[in-house]
Amino acid sequence: MAKTCLITGASSGLGKATASLYASKGWQVYAVARSADKLAELAAKHDNVKPVSLDVTDSVALASWATALPDGQTFDVVILNAGTCEYVDVADLDLAAFERTFAVNVQGVVCCTRYLLPLLNKGQRPTLAIVSSMSHFFPFTRAEAYGASKAAVAYFADSLRVDLADTDINVCLIEPGFIDTPLTRQNDFDMPFLMDVTVAANRILDGISAGKSRLRFPRRLSFILKTLSLLPYGLRNKLASKMRQ
Numbered sequence: 717m718a719k720t721c722l723i724t725g726a727s728s729g730l731g732k733a734t735a736s737l738y739a740s741k742g743w744q745v746y747a748v749a750r751s752a753d754k755l756a757e758l759a760a761k762h763d764n765v766k767p768v769s770l771d772v773t774d775s776v777a778l779a780s781w782a783t784a785l786p787d788g789q790t791f792d793v794v795i796l797n798a799g800t801c802e803y804v805d806v807a808d809l810d811l812a813a814f815e816r817t818f819a820v821n822v823q824g825v826v827c828c829t830r831y832l833l834p835l836l837n838k839g840q841r842p843t844l845a846i847v848s849s850m851s852h853f854f855p856f857t858r859a860e861a862y863g864a865s866k867a868a869v870a871y872f873a874d875s876l877r878v879d880l881a882d883t884d885i886n887v888c889l890i891e892p893g894f895i896d897t898p899l900t901r902q903n904d905f906d907m908p909f910l911m912d913v914t915v916a917a918n919r920i921l922d923g924i925s926a927g928k929s930r931l932r933f934p935r936r937l938s939f940i941l942k943t944l945s946l947l948p949y950g951l952r953n954k955l956a957s958k959m960r961q
């Protein structure tokens with residue numbers, strides 16, 4: 717029987733590429749996002765993609781969708797990828813931008829975990845993957861909302877892994893660098909080692925299949941940012957301020 721995967725944020729970018737890749741490998745894919753039209757386009761290309769039009773921040777809708785699934789429906793892989801990015805201006809901190817960012821990137825992940833964790837195919841080494849970002853490795857300008865939200869979900873994933881250690885569920889934390897998607901096409905700054913979205917989707921599929929608990933790509937950017945984070949605090953802060961100009 718085909719394995720089953722659920723991916724949030726599957727209407728665009730990384731989620732869409734990952735959903736297409738799993739579908740092309742013969743998996744049954746539940747593609748979750750708000751844009752029903754984009755999901756329908758994806759489903760039209762793959763017989764084995766089920767479009768699920770849901771807002772990941774709507775816990776009531778998520779709960780009722782999960783409850784309405786047929787008895788015995790389980791997922792071998794769940795990838796919580798839906799996310800948003802807004803840059804903020806410190807001179808006039810936009811509280812609504814923080815609320816929107818944290819609602820999707822943090823609360824959305826927690827909400828999905830709440831209702832999808834019980835549906836993982838226990839006994840068959842299922843994976844719950846959570847998409848964070850490398851942005852939280854280093855303090856970047858105007859990233860107070862986005863970087864903080866991604867630090868929060870990274871912690872959430874690591875903490876969840878501790879509490880699920882007695883189960884066979886693999887919690888996989890995914891920390892990408894810059895991937896070429898509609899989200900990054902809005903950026904007006906240089907994005908070192910920008911990665912093709914299909915290459916990134918392959919890293920996700922291969923890493924999850926190999927049972928990895930953490931995925932970071934591209935490796936060169938991860939190495940640079942992790943090295944910078946080892947610098948003495950004062951030096952690191954000076955460097956971060958220089959990058960702002």
Ligand SMILES: NC(=O)c1ccc[n+]([C@@H]2O[C@H](COP(=O)([O-])OP(=O)(O)OC[C@H]3O[C@@H](n4cnc5c(N)ncnc54)[C@H](OP(=O)(O)O)[C@@H]3O)[C@@H](O)[C@H]2O)c1
Nearest residue numbers: 725727728729730750751771772798799849894895897899
């Ligand atoms: N691109 C990068 O360089 C990069 C780097 C590091 C991490 N990431 C992370 O990777 C993930 C995917 O990003 P992307 O670059 O592929 O962005 P994207 O092209 O903008 O896609 C974002 C996806 O999230 C969905 N989404 C947003 N809010 C939602 C909500 N409330 N409920 C359900 N779905 C929602 C969107 O679908 P609808 O609008 O149809 O709902 C869309 O499918 C995000 O978590 C992002 O932070 C990306």
